[in-house]
Structures are given as C-alpha cells and as structure tokens.
Amino acid sequence: MKRMLFRCLWAVALVGGLVSCREKSGTPSAAAxxxxxxxxxxPITCGIPNQKFGFSGFSTSCPASRKEAFNTAVSLLHSFEYEEAEKAFAALIDQEPGCAMAYWGVAMANYHPLWAPPTPTELAKGxxxxxxxxxxxxxxPRxxxxxxxxxxxxxxxxTTPHAVRCARFEQAMATLHATYPTDKEAAIFYALALNGAADxxxxxxxRQRKAGAMLMALSLDAPNHPGIIHYIIHSYDYPELAALALPAAKKYAAIAPSSAHAQHMPSHIFVRLGLWAECVASNLDAAASARCYAESSGLKGHWDEELHALDYLTYAYLQQADNQRAKAQWQYLQTMREVQPxxxxxxYAFAAxxxxxxxxxxxxxQAAHLKIPTANVAWHQFPWQKSMLHFARALGYAHIRQPDSAQQELRQLQAYQDTLMRQQDQYKATQVAIQLKTAQAWLLAAQGKPQEALQLMRQAADTEDGTQKHAVTPSEVLPARELLxxxxxxxxxxxxxxAAYETSLVQHPNRLNGLYGAAxxxxxxxxxAQAQRYYQRLLASADAPRSTRPELAVARRFLAGQQPRLQ
Known part of the structure; x- marks a missing residue:
C-alpha cells in the first residue's frame, strides 16, 4: 500500500510540473x-438504447458544440455511473483539452461521496x-x-481523514450555493455534499432534511432531473423519512432507464417501507442491467452492481417467505469466482x-458452518463484512450448544472490532460491537444465564438504535431489537x-420474523385480537405462493381458529 501511495504521489508531482510549464498557453500538455x-x-448503456440517463442542464464556458456531451457526462455522474462518466469526460478532454470543467468531472467521478472512500489510485487520479x-x-469565476x-x-x-475532507467539500459547496443561488446544479451538488457529510x-x-428540502423545492421546476430525484431518495433513506421519497422512488428508474444504479436505487425506499414486491421488481431489473453491462464492457466475471442488487433481492425474497428464490440467489452467488471491481x-453481498x-x-x-466465499475478494481489507459470517457462526454455535466454538467466533469478532478501531472507522467498529454483544448474549442464554444475556442484548439493541444502517445494505443481518x-x-x-418487536417494526416494517414474533x-x-392483526399482516406481506415457511402455517391455523404450536 505504501509503495502504491508513493507512486501515486510521484505521478501527481509529475503532472504538477508538466502543467506548470505550459500554464501560459492555458492548455495542458498531452503528457500531463x-x-x-x-x-x-x-459509455456503455443497458436497457432502453440511445443513452437515456436524464438531462442535467449544466452550463459551462466550454465550446457550445460540447454542451450536450457535457450534460450527458454530468447525468452519468448523477446516477453514480462513475466509470462511464469518466469516459464521457475523457472524451471531452480529448476534444477540448482546455475545458477546465471536464477535469472537474473526472475528479467528481473518482470521489463518489456516498460510497466508500476513493482507493489510492482513484485518489491520485482525482x-x-x-x-x-x-x-x-x-x-x-463560477x-x-x-x-x-x-x-x-x-x-x-x-494524510487527512476522509470524513474531514467530506466536511470541507460540504462547507465549500455551501459557499458556492450561497454565491450562486440561482444555479440549480450548485444546489444539487450541495445537497449531495450534505448527504456525504451526514453524521x-x-x-x-x-443534513439530510436540509438536502431533501432543497431538492424537493427544485423538483417543482425540474421533476425529471436525475440528480434531484436520485438525491431525494438518498436524503430520505431512513424509516422516519422514507415516505417522503416514495414518489421519487417510483419514477427514478424511468428517468434514467439506461443506468443499472437507477434501476436499483428505488428499492432503498421500498425496503424502508416494507414494499417487498416493488423491491423485487426493482432489483430484478437492476441485476439484469448489471449483467448486460458486464457483457458489453467485456468484464471478466460479474460487475459489482449485480451483487449489490442480489443482496437486496435476497432480503426481499426472505421477507416474502420465498425461500426457493432466496436460496437460488445464494446458489448463483456460489458460482461466481470473479467480480469487478x-x-x-x-x-458485503458475498457475506450478507x-x-x-x-x-x-x-x-x-448451517449457520455454524458457513465458509468464507472463495471469490476474488481481498477479505483482509473488509473486516466489517467478514464479521457478518463470524456473527452468523457464533449464533449458530450458541444455538446448537457448542460453547467452545462459539467463544472462538467471539474472539474473532473482537479482533475485527479492534482492527476497525485502529483504522479509526468508528461506524463499522460499532456495528461489529453490536454483533459481538448480541452473540455473547445468546451464548449466555444457552448457558443458563438469562439476566446477563438480557443485559447484553439490551445494550446491543440500544446501541443499534443510536446508529443508522449503511447505505450499502437493505438492513442489518438481523435487527438487534428484534433479536431482543x-x-x-x-x-x-x-x-x-x-414491546421489543413493535419498536423494531417501526424501523423495519413488514419484516417476517418481526411480524411473526409480535403475533x-x-x-x-x-x-x-392483537395476535390476529399481526398474523394478518404477516400473511399479507409474506405472500410467496406455495411457501413452506412454518411461520405461515402457524398464522393460518391461528386465523382459522385452531390453536397454533407457538415457539
């Protein structure tokens, strides 16, 4: 890693020299x-042809003949099609090497505020x-x-932490927006910066409410702008706010039909509202679009957006009690050996x-014996993701009463938490801490120590209630309050x-286990009467035909007036 950073810094220094010697001409050298x-x-497109990514309307001082090409590139940015956006900006640079905003576009394509921090290569390029x-x-001046x-x-x-630099960008965009209050794109990118810097x-x-309010106001005059609609979804991607984004979720895929991400993104809101059929439909389209992209681009193996869609798809199928289709996604995942990037x-998808x-x-x-997938993932770089498999194994061993094996998994979870703390990744360290306390609680329960178990499980639930799920995932693997x-x-x-189930269902509406537990x-x-209402909600939500999930059989017996065998 240090060698890569040195090479990247050397390249940046080289470009600085190459640019400075040609500053008088105003055009960067071909070498730079x-x-x-x-x-x-x-740019590769899938879905409806002719590059349907929506229209941004970003004005620049670059030649007027490049206006449409620049706006297409910005529209790609707004749908997080970052690699394709970089290609589009690169084409502009080849045609107009003096167009400063094309280089800004390349730098934006390597930032991706709501995803993981840039890799060393992306950071150097930007x-x-x-x-x-x-x-x-x-x-x-603009x-x-x-x-x-x-x-x-x-x-x-x-040398400066990613979060600090995100906050600096947010502050700078606030100033830009205040300086150019009628610039729609300034407001949109400021809203993105607010979401990227959110705590x-x-x-x-x-920050999310501020961004959402700005975007909702802009949508009145630009109802089909891809950035406005996309970032409304991100701004309100929380259980308390998700209903505000439902209209945007229902139209975003149609605004940018050639974007795999635009096909997937509405499912963030569908998951928050427990709309499983809509989530399934969204991610079936997204996965198909991602497979098209991988084939069209000549990728070796699968594209990362496909796995992201599969995670949401599996989650929705499980909530519909559709084990057959959920297991099919897992079996398909097991056939994958190469994913790019x-x-x-x-x-996350491979583990979740x-x-x-x-x-x-x-x-x-089965949980106790889960294996680390053998695909081309450098697992040592992803302790949080890997922890999910050890969390499942720890719960599995606790339930089948193999305490020594469970303790071994707990030690591994502690090691991952320590690693993340050393990396100063407080959010992920906290998520692993929740897993650790949860697994410890269930092991204590299996060992006949109910009070100690409840104390730890309540701590885990309280900690999780104080955080938000990461945008990469439809939900925690199992919500801690539901497990309580x-x-x-x-x-x-x-x-x-x-009471615990009802609290959990506010944050995770229509979860199968939550509804069944409450009933x-x-x-x-x-x-x-209350049991009847929850069983009715369960059967309405978990509506997979011919499902063999035992929870549905219990619900049907209860509603038919028979005495269920409660667990």
Whole structure:
C-alpha cells in the first residue's frame, strides 16, 4: 500500500510540473493528460438504447458544440455511473483539452461521496485532474468556485481523514450555493455534499432534511432531473423519512432507464417501507442491467452492481417467505469466482447473502458452518463484512450448544472490532460491537444465564438504535431489537417481547420474523385480537405462493381458529 501511495504521489508531482510549464498557453500538455490514466471508450448503456440517463442542464464556458456531451457526462455522474462518466469526460478532454470543467468531472467521478472512500489510485487520479483544472486559466469565476470546492476534498488526501475532507467539500459547496443561488446544479451538488457529510449517529437527520428540502423545492421546476430525484431518495433513506421519497422512488428508474444504479436505487425506499414486491421488481431489473453491462464492457466475471442488487433481492425474497428464490440467489452467488471491481459492496453481498438466508430461517447448524466465499475478494481489507459470517457462526454455535466454538467466533469478532478501531472507522467498529454483544448474549442464554444475556442484548439493541444502517445494505443481518424480542420470548416474557418487536417494526416494517414474533408474543399474553392483526399482516406481506415457511402455517391455523404450536 505504501509503495502504491508513493507512486501515486510521484505521478501527481509529475503532472504538477508538466502543467506548470505550459500554464501560459492555458492548455495542458498531452503528457500531463496521459499521466491521469483516464478511462476511455464509449459509455456503455443497458436497457432502453440511445443513452437515456436524464438531462442535467449544466452550463459551462466550454465550446457550445460540447454542451450536450457535457450534460450527458454530468447525468452519468448523477446516477453514480462513475466509470462511464469518466469516459464521457475523457472524451471531452480529448476534444477540448482546455475545458477546465471536464477535469472537474473526472475528479467528481473518482470521489463518489456516498460510497466508500476513493482507493489510492482513484485518489491520485482525482487529485491530478483537479490540479489541472485549477491551473487552466480559461474559466469563469463560477467554474473556478466549483473546481476549488472539489479541491477541498482532494487537498492533503493521503494524510487527512476522509470524513474531514467530506466536511470541507460540504462547507465549500455551501459557499458556492450561497454565491450562486440561482444555479440549480450548485444546489444539487450541495445537497449531495450534505448527504456525504451526514453524521450516521444524528437521529434528527439535520443534513439530510436540509438536502431533501432543497431538492424537493427544485423538483417543482425540474421533476425529471436525475440528480434531484436520485438525491431525494438518498436524503430520505431512513424509516422516519422514507415516505417522503416514495414518489421519487417510483419514477427514478424511468428517468434514467439506461443506468443499472437507477434501476436499483428505488428499492432503498421500498425496503424502508416494507414494499417487498416493488423491491423485487426493482432489483430484478437492476441485476439484469448489471449483467448486460458486464457483457458489453467485456468484464471478466460479474460487475459489482449485480451483487449489490442480489443482496437486496435476497432480503426481499426472505421477507416474502420465498425461500426457493432466496436460496437460488445464494446458489448463483456460489458460482461466481470473479467480480469487478472487488470492492466493499461486493464483499458485503458475498457475506450478507448466505448469513441472511441461514439466520432468517434459523438454520443454526448451517449457520455454524458457513465458509468464507472463495471469490476474488481481498477479505483482509473488509473486516466489517467478514464479521457478518463470524456473527452468523457464533449464533449458530450458541444455538446448537457448542460453547467452545462459539467463544472462538467471539474472539474473532473482537479482533475485527479492534482492527476497525485502529483504522479509526468508528461506524463499522460499532456495528461489529453490536454483533459481538448480541452473540455473547445468546451464548449466555444457552448457558443458563438469562439476566446477563438480557443485559447484553439490551445494550446491543440500544446501541443499534443510536446508529443508522449503511447505505450499502437493505438492513442489518438481523435487527438487534428484534433479536431482543426473540430472546425475551424464549425466556417466557411475552409482554416485554411484544414491546421489543413493535419498536423494531417501526424501523423495519413488514419484516417476517418481526411480524411473526409480535403475533406470537401477543397470543401468549392472551391478546387474541392483537395476535390476529399481526398474523394478518404477516400473511399479507409474506405472500410467496406455495411457501413452506412454518411461520405461515402457524398464522393460518391461528386465523382459522385452531390453536397454533407457538415457539
């Protein structure tokens, strides 16, 4: 890693020299442009032909003949089609090497505010591009403001934490927006910056609400702008706010039908609202579009967007009680040996899909023996993702009463938490800490220590309630508050269990286990009417035909007036 960073910094220094010697001409040298190592080629589209990515309307001082091409590139940015956006900006640079905003576009394509931090290669490329943009003299004051704002993110990129640089970009975009209040794109990119700098522990969603309000106002005059609609979804991608984004979720895929990400993104809101059929449809389209992209681009293996869609698809199928289709996604995943790029969301899908299947179905023996997938993932780089498999194994061993093996998994979870703390990744370290406490709680319960188990499980649930799920995932593998309900039910405390389930269902509406647990707990308290309501909701939500999930059989017996065998 240090050698790669040195090479990247050397390249940046080289470009600085190449640019400075040609500043008087105002056009970067061919050598400086080559040194950026731009992705090139025609942008790949899947779905409806003719590059349907929506229209942005971003004005620049670049030649008028390049206006449409620039706007297509910006529209690609707005749908997070970053590699294709870079290709489009690279084509502009080849045609108009003095167009400063084309280099700004390359730098934006390597930032991706709502995803993982740039890799060292991406960071170096973005730094080179924004440095060139700053040194080109032929640009307007507005363009200079855009370029300098993004430079705030890339400044000291190898020494300053990512979160700090995101905050600097947000502050710079706030100034830009205030300086050019009628510039629609400035407001849109400021909203994106607000979401990128949002604090995961802020349960009032201050930045997200501010971004959402700005975007909703803009949507009145530009209802089909891809950035406005896309970022509304991100701004309101929280249970408390998700209903506000439902109209945007229902139209985004049609605005940018050639974008795989645009096909997938509405499912973020569908998941938040427990709309499983809509989530399935969205991700079937997204996965098909991603496969088309992989084939069209000549990728070796699969594209990362396909695995991202499969994770959401598996989750929705499980909530519909459709084990057959959920398991088919896992089996398909097991055939994959090569995914490009093998990034954080690829690692997440490889870990989450099998963990979800076995844990949602309470297949404890299978959970205990889950294996690390053998695809081309550098697992040592992804301790949080890898922890999900060890979490599933720890729960599995606790339930089948193999405490020594469970303790071994707990030690591994502790090691991952320690690694993330050393990396100063507080969010992911907290997520692993929740898993660790949860697994410890269930092991204590198996060892006949109910009070200690409940204390730890409540701590885990309280901690999780104070954070938000990462945007890469449809949900935690198992919500901690729901697991608290499971534990209380097992310990014959149905009234408290019901309260835990109901609280969890506010954050995770229409989860199969949450609805079933609430109905079971209500029945055990003697509240038949409340149990009936939850069982009815369960059958309405988990509506897969010919499902063999035992929870549905219990619900049907109860509603038919028969006495269910409650667990």
């Amino acid at each position: 442009i080559r040194a950026i190592n731009l992705n090139r080629g025609a 730094t080179q591009a924004i440095t060139i943009a700053q040194r080109i003299p032929q640009k307007t 363009e200079t403001a855009y370029i300098n704002a993004l430079a705030q993110f890339y400044q000291d990129g190898t 995961p522990a802020d349960k009032l969603f201050r 093998a990034n954080f969301k690829v690692a 899909i099998p963990a979800r299947y076995v844990l949602e179905n309470k297949l404890w023996t 309900g499971d534990l209380l039910l097992q310990l014959n405390q149905p009234q408290q269990a019901l 079971t707990a209500a029945a055990q308290t003697g509240n038949a």
